[in-house]
Amino acid sequence: MTEHHCIFAIFGATGDLTNRKLLPALYYLEQERQLKEDFRIVCIARKDKTHEQYRKEATESIRRFSRIKVQGEVLKKLASRIYYQKVEFSDLEDYNRLKKFVEKISGQSCVNCERIFYLAVPASFFSMIVDNLRTVKLAERDHKKQAYNRIMFEKPFGSDLKSAKELNNSVTKVFDEEQIYRIDHYMAKELVQNLLVLRFANSIFEPLWNKEYIDHIQITVAETLGVEARANYYEKAGAIRDVMQNHMMQLLSLVGMEAPKSMDADDVKDKKVKVLKSLPKLTEKNIKKVSVIGQYGNGAIGNDKVAAYNKEKGVDKNSKAETYVALKLEINNKMWKGVPFYLRTGKRLKDRSTEIIIVYHKVPFKLFSKSDPEKNMMIIRVQPYEGITLQFNAKVPGKKVIIDNVNMDFCHECKFGPNSPEAYERLLYDVMIGDQTLFTRWDEVENAWKIFDVLINAHKNSKPSKYESGSWGPKQADKLIEKDGREWVHPQRPSYADQLGK
Ligand SMILES: NC(=O)c1ccc[n+]([C@@H]2O[C@H](COP(=O)([O-])OP(=O)(O)OC[C@H]3O[C@@H](n4cnc5c(N)ncnc54)[C@H](OP(=O)(O)O)[C@@H]3O)[C@@H](O)[C@H]2O)c1
Structure with missing residues (x-):
């Protein structure tokens, strides 16, 4: 450095x-x-x-x-x-x-x-x-x-595996990998950086971070905004290229990775890439069964009526661009075998929120005959209410044992103040000191494209399912998770939201 x-x-x-x-x-x-x-x-x-x-x-x-x-x-x-x-x-x-x-x-x-x-x-x-x-x-x-x-x-670094490789070949004629800083600004978000501290600096969480204790994991990146002035780009990109191939794969690999041997950039990235390489081989046929694409129709965000995607300025009225995608993935290794990761992202959804939700197994035996305890959950709120919520079961006061779930909230801003560095402040500083930890290495990009090329091709000729603006996405996405006996955990305002004035 x-x-x-x-x-x-x-x-x-x-x-x-x-x-x-x-x-x-x-x-x-x-x-x-x-x-x-x-x-x-x-x-x-x-x-x-x-x-x-x-x-x-x-x-x-x-x-x-x-x-x-x-x-x-x-x-x-x-x-x-x-x-x-x-x-x-x-x-x-x-x-x-x-x-x-x-x-x-x-x-x-x-x-x-x-x-x-x-x-x-x-x-x-x-x-x-x-x-x-x-x-x-x-x-x-x-x-x-x-x-x-x-x-x-x-971002985006390439629009598919082939173009990403071509771009990388041309860049590496001039720059070595340690001179190349591919930005994914999600990596510089405080709660994303906090993920590794949460996992590896707390002996109460990491031992439970595997298939023995976790039933499934959900990652949601929800936006209320529509395409705004970006139709030109978005018509070609869609939600898969815009959000899922990059930001969501970064979140998935941070959640799924094993402990690195140090916090050096390459040690962390080696473990992240290992996760991407452990995703099962997907074909267009089998990925279609575990994915849903959607496009927003007319509807309302709060009290404001909004128009369907295909009526937005610059969008083809027959556009097949997906503004929503849901995908189920499994990491095929000892740590995660059998634990589904459900990912979803979309525009014009009910609320703006990025969350990672760890859903734990139900307790293995039924001790309280009158009440069925809910599964425990940990909600990592990346934005807008940065923080972590631990949801567990407690007894409701009274003679009978009635169980209700309660929340323990950590509010990042209440504890550390409102002035966390902005992602770009951190990223510019890091490039100046030559620290690549928060940037994307070529093999991360390459392995992510390998998956998303298949997903994009699988849906190349599909018509995205329509969903109402202001809803939580198409019904087909609900079915995707419900057929596994689970349901989406929609983002909720935490107890400290009013305190933040958001
Ligand atoms: N905007 C965001 O918040 C945001 C967030 C994340 C990522 N990004 C990414 O950041 C990049 C830039 O986005 P942006 O929103 O800032 O784009 P933008 O507003 O369209 O700006 C593009 C810039 O490139 C210049 N330019 C375009 N064609 C040129 C040419 N032929 N020769 C010289 N200059 C030319 C434009 O100059 P003129 O003024 O002369 O047109 C302008 O300065 C994109 O890759 C985008 O995906 C943007």
């Missing part, structure tokens, strides 16, 4: 992600004094702009989107590090000019100058930008100076 980074180049600097997330995250790092004196930010997009024009726009975005109170002096300092460079992504001459500019501004002050390239652009540009960086020799390793460039990719 080294900290001599001095050029941070953002491709796509006029885009939504840069304005809403990256610039505010850089502001946070400036305020926290995490940026070195010689750190320069080169913001790259295709419009003509002066440095001053861009700095003005950037400071407006930071004032608008910063999570923390903006201090004038700090903002001024950050703005003085920012430069703007016009590059049309397909124009090699623009890259030559960019190279000269980068050399000019990094020349005097950087001894071991490293460059970090952040591709905050649509994925269709990833290969083109990498190829052009290579051609103009902007990203080459400088062995003399021991400079160590890095590149960051937004």
Whole structure:
């Protein structure tokens, strides 16, 4: 690990992600004094702009989107590090000019100058930008100076296994795996990082984390939003590529992995990949039996009426894009044999919530004849009510033994305060210090695509089942879990929700 980074180049600097997330995250790092004196930010997009024009726009975005109170002096300092460079992504001459500019501004002050390239652009540009960086020799390793460039990719990394491999081949011509930072911002969420602490720093949980005690696991990523302004991307991606192949596989592998031998990035990733490799071989025929795709119809979110997906702007009225997917998977190893993992994600569902639910076996004998105790559950709330709920059975006061289930809640924000670092603050900091733990290694991407290629192909010609906006998804998804004698545990507001004002 080294900290001599001095050029941070953002491709796509006029885009939504840069304005809403990256610039505010850089502001946070400036305020926290995490940026070195010689750190320069080169913001790259295709419009003509002066440095001053861009700095003005950037400071407006930071004032608008910063999570923390903006201090004038700090903002001024950050703005003085920012430069703007016009590059049309397909124009090699623009890259030559960019190279000269980068050399000019990094020349005097950087001894071991490293460059970090952040591709905050649509994925269709990833290969083109990498190829052009290579051609103009902007990203080459400088062995003399021991400079160590890095590149960051937004998701999705490829749209299937073949395109992901092609992209990876082109990237690895310029960068080694330890220079490549594939982002899955879910990994930087506090409660996701907390998962490993919950599991491996508590002797009361880990011994029970296996098939002997766990009946099944549910992972839900539910959104109330519709497609918004992303129809162009979403029509091609759908819920499988947008959420399940990446965010949900990260959650599944963290929940399913064995204890790593250390918290080093590679030790953790080795165990995560082992989970993906232990998923049974799926064929299009058998995966269809354990999956359901859906598309939202008309309905209401709260009191607001909303239109069906195929009536949204930019969406084909006969669109077959799935806005919902449910999938049952089993991890074929000693730890999990016979324990189903039910995954579901969708847009325009009843509530916004990401949860991992561990459902324990029923007690093996019936001691209380009048009352049937519920299965114990642990609910790990990733968002929006970050925390953990343990649900267990207790006696209702009175002469008779009546059993009811009760909750023990850990509210993350009540305990640690509301200002947890934002995912991008953490991710930018980690890339600067060269820590890849929260980023996705190539074999994680590759093994995830192997599964989801099959799922996508299996449903290629299927018409997604319609579900009402504001519901919990299509009826077929209920049947998927009910035929196993189980049911979806829908997200509920925890006891501390009012306290958080959410
Ligand atoms: N937005 C989010 O919250 C979010 C969250 C997670 C992941 N992502 C991912 O982040 C990436 C960027 O998303 P975004 O929402 O920020 O996209 P966006 O708003 O469409 O921005 C794209 C950026 O690329 C530039 N650009 C496009 N074509 C170009 C060309 N031919 N030459 C030079 N510049 C060009 C645009 O410049 P112009 O202004 O000139 O068009 C703009 O700066 C995507 O891969 C997305 O999937 C976004």
